[in-house]
Amino acid sequence: MVGIIGYGAYIPKNRIKTSEIARVWGKDPVNVEKGLGVIEKSVPSIDEDTITISATAAKYALKRAGIGPEKIGAIYIGSESHPYVVKPSGSVVAAALGCEGELRCADYEFACKAGTAAIQNVMGLIEGGYIDYGIAIGADTSQGAPGDALEYSAAAGGAAFILSKDNKENIVTIEETLSYTTDTPDFWRREHQHYPQHGGRFTGEPAYFKHVGTATEMMMKRAGITPEDVDYVVFHMPNAKFPMTMAKKLGFSKEQIAPSLVVKEIGNTYSGSSLLGLTAVLDIAKPGEKILMTSYGSGAGSDSFYMTVEDAIERKRDLCPKTWEMVHEKRYVDYATYTKYRKKILMR
Amino acid sequence: MRKVAVIGVGMTKFGELWNSSLRSLTIEAGIKALNDAGIGGEEVDAIYTGCMSGDMFVKQGHIASLIADYGGMLPVPSTRVEAACASGGLALRQGFMAIASGMADIVVVGGVEKMTDSLGSQTTGYLALAADQEWEAFNGATFPSLYALMARRHMHEYGTTEEQLGLVAVKNHHNGSLNPNAHFQFDVSLEKVMNSSLVADPLRLFHCSPVSDGAACVILASEEKAKELSEDPVWIIGSGQASAAIGLYDREDICTIDSTVNAARTAYKMAGVTPKDIDFAEVHDCFTINEIISSEDLGFFKKGEGGKAVEEGLTSLDGEIPINPSGGLKAKGHPVGATGVAQAVEAVIQLRGKAGKRQVKDAEIGLTHNIGGSGGTAVIHIFSR
Amino acid sequence: MSVPRFWREIPYRYRLIGSYCENCKETFFPPREICPKCRRAGNIKNIKLEEEGEIFSYTVIRTAPPEFNTQTPYVVALIKLKNGPLILSQVTDCDVEDIEIGKKVRMVFRKISEDGEAGIINYGYKFVLAE
Numbered sequence: 001m002v003g004i005i006g007y008g009a010y011i012p013k014n015r016i017k018t019s020e021i022a023r024v025w026g027k028d029p030v031n032v033e034k035g036l037g038v039i040e041k042s043v044p045s046i047d048e049d050t051i052t053i054s055a056t057a058a059k060y061a062l063k064r065a066g067i068g069p070e071k072i073g074a075i076y077i078g079s080e081s082h083p084y085v086v087k088p089s090g091s092v093v094a095a096a097l098g099c100e101g102e103l104r105c106a107d108y109e110f111a112c113k114a115g116t117a118a119i120q121n122v123m124g125l126i127e128g129g130y131i132d133y134g135i136a137i138g139a140d141t142s143q144g145a146p147g148d149a150l151e152y153s154a155a156a157g158g159a160a161f162i163l164s165k166d167n168k169e170n171i172v173t174i175e176e177t178l179s180y181t182t183d184t185p186d187f188w189r190r191e192h193q194h195y196p197q198h199g200g201r202f203t204g205e206p207a208y209f210k211h212v213g214t215a216t217e218m219m220m221k222r223a224g225i226t227p228e229d230v231d232y233v234v235f236h237m238p239n240a241k242f243p244m245t246m247a248k249k250l251g252f253s254k255e256q257i258a259p260s261l262v263v264k265e266i267g268n269t270y271s272g273s274s275l276l277g278l279t280a281v282l283d284i285a286k287p288g289e290k291i292l293m294t295s296y297g298s299g300a301g302s303d304s305f306y307m308t309v310e311d312a313i314e315r316k317r318d319l320c321p322k323t324w325e326m327v328h329e330k331r332y333v334d335y336a337t338y339t340k341y342r343k344k345i346l347m348r
Numbered sequence: 349m350r351k352v353a354v355i356g357v358g359m360t361k362f363g364e365l366w367n368s369s370l371r372s373l374t375i376e377a378g379i380k381a382l383n384d385a386g387i388g389g390e391e392v393d394a395i396y397t398g399c400m401s402g403d404m405f406v407k408q409g410h411i412a413s414l415i416a417d418y419g420g421m422l423p424v425p426s427t428r429v430e431a432a433c434a435s436g437g438l439a440l441r442q443g444f445m446a447i448a449s450g451m452a453d454i455v456v457v458g459g460v461e462k463m464t465d466s467l468g469s470q471t472t473g474y475l476a477l478a479a480d481q482e483w484e485a486f487n488g489a490t491f492p493s494l495y496a497l498m499a500r501r502h503m504h505e506y507g508t509t510e511e512q513l514g515l516v517a518v519k520n521h522h523n524g525s526l527n528p529n530a531h532f533q534f535d536v537s538l539e540k541v542m543n544s545s546l547v548a549d550p551l552r553l554f555h556c557s558p559v560s561d562g563a564a565c566v567i568l569a570s571e572e573k574a575k576e577l578s579e580d581p582v583w584i585i586g587s588g589q590a591s592a593a594i595g596l597y598d599r600e601d602i603c604t605i606d607s608t609v610n611a612a613r614t615a616y617k618m619a620g621v622t623p624k625d626i627d628f629a630e631v632h633d634c635f636t637i638n639e640i641i642s643s644e645d646l647g648f649f650k651k652g653e654g655g656k657a658v659e660e661g662l663t664s665l666d667g668e669i670p671i672n673p674s675g676g677l678k679a680k681g682h683p684v685g686a687t688g689v690a691q692a693v694e695a696v697i698q699l700r701g702k703a704g705k706r707q708v709k710d711a712e713i714g715l716t717h718n719i720g721g722s723g724g725t726a727v728i729h730i731f732s733r
Numbered sequence: 734m735s736v737p738r739f740w741r742e743i744p745y746r747y748r749l750i751g752s753y754c755e756n757c758k759e760t761f762f763p764p765r766e767i768c769p770k771c772r773r774a775g776n777i778k779n780i781k782l783e784e785e786g787e788i789f790s791y792t793v794i795r796t797a798p799p800e801f802n803t804q805t806p807y808v809v810a811l812i813k814l815k816n817g818p819l820i821l822s823q824v825t826d827c828d829v830e831d832i833e834i835g836k837k838v839r840m841v842f843r844k845i846s847e848d849g850e851a852g853i854i855n856y857g858y859k860f861v862l863a864e
Contacts, residue, residue: 013826045826046804047843047859055842083854092856096747096842331828340803347803473798482742483763484821486734487845487857488794488801489809496792497811497821504790504834548809549793549829597762597811597819598769602790 002123003170003310005133006065006162009279010057011266011326014043016338018152024335025147032152037240041155041267043333044141046341048156050079051089053272054139055096057160060320061135062097065162066169069097072162073131074104076121078114078271079158080189080196081141082107093137104131111187112236113297114138115271119161120177120303126165133164140270143342145195153239155267159275171282171313172291176223176306180215187298198298204242207300212236212246215302216294223306227251231289234277236296237263259284265327280323285309352447353574353581354731356385356567357693362681363531365561370399370406370462371418373563377686378419378458381565386577389419393452395426396442398435398459399685402428404474405466415458424456432478433634435459436564436688437718437727443568444587444729453570459689460563471559475684478721480595492556492635494596494722496548499637502603503550506652508640510550514541515658516636517554517679520672523665524679526706531560531681555636560681564690582696585713586619586730588612594724603652605638605723608645612717612728616647619730621713623647626669626730628698628708630691632719633676639663642717643671646728670708673698688718688727695731734848739855746857749840751817753780760817784840785863786814793829800846808832812860823859831862839863 017040019029033039044053054077062069075090075097082089090105104125108114115138122134139158144150164170186207189196199207212235220226227233233252235243240263247257260277269276274295281291287309294304339345358380360373368376374397382389397415402408416426429439436459443457463471476485479494502508518538524530536554544553574581590610593599599606616622623646631646633639640654648669649657657663663671674680674694677687695714697703714731742763744750751762755776761769762782768775791810794801801807808824810832824832825843838860845857 045843047823047825047845049844049854051854051856052841052843059842095743096856098748331826343803345803469799469802472796476798485798486855487809487821487859488797488804488807488823489821490794490797492796493792493794493809497790497809500792500834501790501811546793546795548795551792593769595821597821599819602811 001173001175002126002163002165003167003173004161005164005167005170006061006063006316007159007279007282008057008060008064008320009159009276009323009326010053010060011157011276012042012044012048012053013329013331014045014333014341015040015330016043016333016335020335021152036152037264038153038267040265041153042157042269043338043341044156048141049083050081050139050141050158051083051092053141053156053158054089054137054160055093057139057158058093058097058135058137061160061162064316064319067133069099071133072097072099072103072135074122074125074134075099076106076108076118077137077139078108078110078118079138079140080109080111080114080270110301111298112270112273113295113301113303115159115275116295116303119163120179122163123174123177126163133162136161136163138271138275140272142270143195146344150196150198153268155269157266157269157276158272159279169312171310171316173308173310174305175308176219177304178215178219178222179301179303180211180218181301182211184300186300207298208238208242208296209246211300211302212294212296213250215304216250216292219292219294219304219306229290230256230292232259232281232285232291233257234260234274234281234291234293236274236294237261237277238268240264262323262327276323282313283317283322283324285313287311287313349448350450351571352444352584353569353571353578354566354584354692354696355569355574355578355581356381357565357696358384359529359564359690359693360562361529362560362562362683364464366464368561370402370408370460371414373462373561374415374458374460375419377460377563377565378456381456381567385567387454387567389421392421392424392454392456394443394446395421395424395456395458396429396439397426398429398439398688400430400432400435400461401474401477404477406462431725432720433632433684434688434718434720434725434727435685436690437716437729438589438688438725440566440688440692440729441587441589441727444584447568447570453573455568456565457568457689458563458565459686461683461685462561463559463683464561483595483597490548492551493548495635495637496551497596498602498641499550502637502641505603506655508655510542511538512640512655512659513550513555513636514538516633516639517541519658519664520633520676520678523673523706524675526704527675527680530675530679531558532679551635551637557634557677557682560683562681562683562686564686564693566689566692566696580700582699583732584729585732586615586621588615588618588728590614590726592723594721596722603641605641605645605719605726607723607726608642608717608719611726612646615728615730621730625713626715627711627713628670628673629715629717630674630694631671631676631717633672633678634682634719636678638719639671639676646715646717665706665708673703673706673708688716691716691718692729699731699733734855736853739853747842749782749784749858750779751782752777762818762820782817783815786812786838786860788832788834788836788838789813789819790834791824791832810860812838824861825859826861837863
């Protein structure tokens with residue numbers, strides 16, 4: 001079966017507090033924080049973007065995988081903030097890793113689930129016998145419009161996964177994966193627009209909850225499990241409220257979801273969101289434990305995965321920085337510095 | 349090898365010369381020098397002009413032809429010489445070699461730079477052309493930052509202080525206040541220097557030479573012509589040049605500029621003198637740290653003691669070894685290509701005893717030291733009465 | 734920097750590939766065609782340099798050329814690579830007060846500059862303080 005042989009996470013160091021953003025726009029910081037469940041978010045440095053985040057996470061994944069870059073047969077990066085609209089992020093990261101040559105590559109987009117879609121694609125290539133190892137990455141440096149609700153949570157980060165089949169070195173076996181897709185315009189960004197638009201409250205019931213809920217229920221039915229069979233559940237995290245509400249609705253406990261809730265302190269890393277929740281779980285999960293992850297991408301769809309943790313994880317997870325360690329390695333910036341890093345200042 | 353003399357000197361004022369162009373500056377300095385030498389253009393055998401980057405600052409290449417043409421010296425062979433900030437000194441060396449070899453009897457050596465026609469933001473980039481574009485400038489290094497890296501290391505290894513860096517500027521401004529051609533003719537206090545804005549830590553605005561326009565010119569002659577034409581020729585008794593790595597990262601020791609050390613060795617040997625024999629020196633203080641480092645590399649002080657020497661007044665006009673009596677690049681100004689030649693002009697004026705209020709007492713032997721980039725090229729000349 | 738000029742140097746900038754002379758056993762960065770020590774007697778090969786080092790000297794740039802003027806203040810340092818040569822690079826993600834000669838650093842992959850809003854993005858090596 002196909003599984004994960006190496007994983008890597010990367011979160012930029014800078015943080016801006018929800019209260020600092022609220023201060024600038026005259027909003028009540030306590031209520032904004034409580035409403036979202038997010039106290040601060042990650043901000044990429046002025047020299048970081050989706051490509052640099054992807055390359056960093058991928059290097060960690062290679063280290064944990066314990067293979068040379070020349071073995072990689074495919075690289076797919078999912079993001080909604082690819083630095084180029086035309087020119088793949090994947091080829092730059094391939095050059096950074098040293099795996100140019102015979103290599104399958106293209107960039108993916110499906111709002112926040114582009115990374116999990118990339119994983120499914122790489123799984124297919126491996127299962128079909130086309131490649132032995134492939135990298136799937138979900139990373140973003142998304143922005144929210146100044147003063148908009150999304151500004152409090154739109155953050156930066158990413159995670160990379162190297163997949164392989166029937167490999168004793170795999171740290172996770174993917175037992176089952178499925179996707180649920182409909183055409184639901186809850187959140188979008190038109191070409192040439194800097195910031196996305198969203199449907200306000202429409203992004204809840206008919207969008208996030210419908211897709212994450214349906215996909216997860218479909219998965220539990222297909223895998224023949226109930227919430228009690230799962231040790232960890234990971235959902236896409238646009239804020240802390242949505243995944244916790246979803247977990248409760250589906251019958252999962254606070255303890256099952258708590259380890260993955262990095263959103264509280266780094267915000268919504270979009271294509272990196274559920275994936276960073278997964279890496280946070282992999283940093284602590286024990287062999288034999290079960291993980292259920294369902295991502296969500298506006299537009300809309302959800303990818304669900306049911307996974308078993310393998311023995312190899314014990315000797316691999318300490319090789320690279322851990323997710324919550326990175327969450328806590330931070331330096332604060334004020335709103336002015338944040339606008340400078342995010343290039344919101346008109347220089348001309 | 350024939351003996352070489354300087355029989356005429358001339359320079360424009362250095363400064364922000366809005367009414368002057370590259371062409372007019374060159375002509376102004378050239379005419380002054382020819383008049384000083386008492387010769388006409390028709391007697392000239394060759395022209396060498398140092399200019400770092402007319403190509404970038406005023407988008408004009410082929411300066412050699414332009415200068416011969418506008419200087420009224422056609423069809424004299426004309427050569428433009430480039431070695432970043434050592435362009436002027438290198439042009440002087442080319443002229444020296446032309447006469448020493450017997451290829452020419454009278455040579456015009458000029459240096460010019462017109463820097464203020466481009467915007468300040470562009471100028472920073474053009475000056476950085478002297479650095480390694482691929483591996484220094486590309487990574488965000490500016491030209492001052494390279495000297496800042498040297499300063500920081502010199503402070504770390506030898507205990508050089510920020511005050512000592514500042515005292516170089518104070519001394520040179522004082523000398524410049526006595527030089528009617530200097531860009532800045534006012535004294536500055538150490539406090540003013542230490543409080544000026546940081547450019548690249550630890551270097552502040554007042555540790556850096558300014559952006560200036562200007563031109564300088566010397567007329568060189570063979571011994572025979574010198575005796576014929578001049579009453580007080582000044583002899584170039586030593587010339588040395590050496591190369592070092594263009595990138596600071598490729599140097600063994602960034603507190604020493606080994607092109608200076610090597611060029612100095614050649615020049616001292618040719619002149620048959622040692623550092624102790626030098627009565628004054630025009631040293632390349634593009635940034636004040638470089639005056640300190642170079643004073644050590646030229647053999648005036650032990651490595652690491654250049655800072656202390658300034659503090660103790662050893663390099664003042666009335667000190668043991670006056671450095672930069674003209675005001676140096678800091679106060680006199682630094683029109684890049686002109687600097688090396690302007691240093692020669694100062695050396696000659698000092699040795700003629702015509703330096704007025706900034707005259708070095710009993711000046712018999714002088715040295716000029718001109719550096720390109722962060723030390724990739726060094727050119728040194730030794731002058732004597 | 735022009736497109737082909739940057740592209741030629743990608744392996745060196747992205748993966749810190751330098752030169753190693755089999756004759757004198759020295760490493761160099763950036764790569765060389767001729768060994769600066771042995772000259773023609775040298776035998777140059779590509780080598781992947783170690784990504785760790787320590788600060789040899791540093792400065793803080795406060796006046797920058799146009800391509801870097803949105804980034805000031807930033808730290809430029811000479812870094813002595815472990816078992817390798819000196820390299821000039823930026824130290825990023827740090828407060829300028831935290832930089833000292835001797836501190837350990839490690840390489841990261843970052844944006845170096847852009848050719849304006851529409852041109853290509855130049856990526857390459859920078860360093861961060863290592864704990």
